[in-house]
Amino acid sequence: xxxxxxxxxxxxxxxxxxxxxxxxxxxxxxxxxxxxxxxxxxxxxxxxxxxxxxxxxxxxxxxxxxxxxxxxxxxxxxxxxx
Numbered sequence: 001x002x003x004x005x006x007x008x009x010x011x012x013x014x015x016x017x018x019x020x021x022x023x024x025x026x027x028x029x030x031x032x033x034x035x036x037x038x039x040x041x042x043x044x045x046x047x048x049x050x051x052x053x054x055x056x057x058x059x060x061x062x063x064x065x066x067x068x069x070x071x072x073x074x075x076x077x078x079x080x081x082x
Contacts, residue, residue, distance in 0.1 A: 002031045010057050017067045019082045047074050
């Protein structure tokens with residue numbers, strides 16, 4: 001189980017990674033994994049990851065890969081991210 005601090009850090013990192021779009025992050029299964037959804041300004045889902053496991057979140061390199069892959073998909077759809 002991840003600590004509250006680890007979850008908070010992961011949420012902040014995800015929220016910042018997809019600006020100006022909105023990223024909703026939810027922790028699951030007693031903080032053993034998270035899921036996130038990126039929304040456009042109208043609230044439509046642009047991209048969704050149903051689960052990211054604790055081992056990926058804790059591993060800086062793997063978590064960065066998850067974020068970068070999501071950014072690429074979103075940008076390929078024509079969205080401009082900061």
